[in-house]
Amino acid sequence: MTAGPRCTxxxxxxxxxxxxxxLAWPTLRHALEASMWRHMVLQFPLLMVAxxxxxxxxxxxxxxxxxxxxxxxxxxxxxxxxVLAVLMVPRALDLALRDGTIEAAKGAALVLAGAAxxxxxxxxxxxxxxFFLGNMLPMTAVVGQLYxxxxxxxxxxxxxxxxxxxxxxxxxxxxxxxxxWLAQVGWWMAxxxxxALLPHEA
Amino acid sequence: xLRTAVLSLLLALCGYAAADWLTHGFxxxxxxxxxxxxxxxxxVDAPRVAVDGPxxxxxxxxxxxxxxxGVTIADFIYTRCQSVCLSLGSSFQQLQAALxxxxxxxQRANVRLLSISFDGAHDHPAALRAYAQGLRxxxxxxxxxxxxxxxxxQALLRRLGVVVVPDGRGDYEHNAALLVFDARGRMVxxxxxxxxxxxxxxxxxxxxxxx
Numbered sequence: 585m586t587a588g589p590r591c592t593x594x595x596x597x598x599x600x601x602x603x604x605x606x607l608a609w610p611t612l613r614h615a616l617e618a619s620m621w622r623h624m625v626l627q628f629p630l631l632m633v634a635x636x637x638x639x640x641x642x643x644x645x646x647x648x649x650x651x652x653x654x655x656x657x658x659x660x661x662x663x664x665x666x667v668l669a670v671l672m673v674p675r676a677l678d679l680a681l682r683d684g685t686i687e688a689a690k691g692a693a694l695v696l697a698g699a700a701x702x703x704x705x706x707x708x709x710x711x712x713x714x715f716f717l718g719n720m721l722p723m724t725a726v727v728g729q730l731y732x733x734x735x736x737x738x739x740x741x742x743x744x745x746x747x748x749x750x751x752x753x754x755x756x757x758x759x760x761x762x763x764x765w766l767a768q769v770g771w772w773m774a775x776x777x778x779x780a781l782l783p784h785e786a
Numbered sequence: 787x788l789r790t791a792v793l794s795l796l797l798a799l800c801g802y803a804a805a806d807w808l809t810h811g812f813x814x815x816x817x818x819x820x821x822x823x824x825x826x827x828x829x830v831d832a833p834r835v836a837v838d839g840p841x842x843x844x845x846x847x848x849x850x851x852x853x854x855x856g857v858t859i860a861d862f863i864y865t866r867c868q869s870v871c872l873s874l875g876s877s878f879q880q881l882q883a884a885l886x887x888x889x890x891x892x893q894r895a896n897v898r899l900l901s902i903s904f905d906g907a908h909d910h911p912a913a914l915r916a917y918a919q920g921l922r923x924x925x926x927x928x929x930x931x932x933x934x935x936x937x938x939x940q941a942l943l944r945r946l947g948v949v950v951v952p953d954g955r956g957d958y959e960h961n962a963a964l965l966v967f968d969a970r971g972r973m974v975x976x977x978x979x980x981x982x983x984x985x986x987x988x989x990x991x992x993x994x995x996x997x
Contacts, residue, residue, distance in 0.1 A: 666801025
């Protein structure tokens with residue numbers, strides 16, 4: 585990624601911190617959590633974005649230390665997959681609403697997952713990225729289909745039509761992320777082939 | 787690479803432990819399932835909230851549940867309800883019919899029914915009486931109460947794990963269920979509305995085995 589001249593690591597970290605504060609602010613938190621689909625498809629990714637922005641503040645030495653424990657981004661992606669898989673259990677949403685400790689743990693886990701994703705993604709390379717997405721995206725789509733098909737409310741705090749809408753969002757999100765990643769891979773490979781045809785340019 | 791493998795394994799174990807805790811050992815996936823499982827493991831005392839209703843002379847909910855030393859099957863209702871409470875109402879009518887048949891057959895299974903309103907601001911005793919008459923409730927078997935104090939009402943819902951959500955069309959959605967209380971005022975089981983026969987058999991059994 586090419587960070588523009590204005591988006592220095594410090595600016596990014598400040599933005600991440602501001603986003604964290606904003607998302608923890610009760611009015612916005614309750615507005616996002618009032619609906620099941622906003623809770624999962626809006627609040628979850630926003631918390632991860634905040635974590636990814638915060639990760640910019642990591643000094644190079646800490647980055648090196650993290651990388652030693654995170655070869656090919658594998659440990660980070662395992663952590664991200666674990667957080668997302670656990671938070672897809674319907675009970676997690678209900679518990680987060682009525683238990684402040686669980687809510688805080690959920691927020692912290694998602695912020696950390698966002699940071700881990702950023703620190704692992706490029707190191708992962710196409711194979712590990714493909715493996716990660718090949719696991720996560722079908723899981724997301726299957727959970728989405730379950731939410732659409734379930735005749736009963738899976739969360740006490742949310743309505744049935746809200747649950748079905750969340751299911752549609754999860755499937756759409758899985759498809760969009762898959763297409764986005766494939767497009768990026770295609771673009772990257774085309775560029776590499778182009779570079780191979782012009783060997784003297786480097 | 788070894789460090790990465792160790793950390794990955796550790797993270798995977800943490801994820802497994804979290805999922806294990808969240809789902810009570812992969813038995814339940816929803817909060818309602820967890821609530822029903824937890825009440826089996828650990829009965830929940832009915833809180834001391836003041837109740838009133840047509841023909842009800844108990845000062846608070848535990849006293850009402852203790853009256854007559856029997857077992858109570860309770861549900862939560864609101865009288866303006868047009869959806870799930872209608873099916874709850876009819877399942878309670880069937881329970882009442884079964885209990886009346888018990889009585890007619892001379893079996894004294896000490897089981898009673900209780901409908902608790904979670905709309906205390908609207909469901910005054912007069913409204914509850916009209917609602918009970920509409921359902922042809924037998925006052926000896928099936929009683930209706932509300933919790934007049936809003937804070938106590940919230941405390942009761944929270945303690946018993948009842949979640950009420952406005953559905954945006956003027957009605958409420960709630961995790962309707964059949965709650966079985968023993969004579970000491972403890973909620974000992976939560977059954978699904980569809981498990982009405984199971985709830986009845988369990989309540990009869992509990993009433994018979996009670997001293």
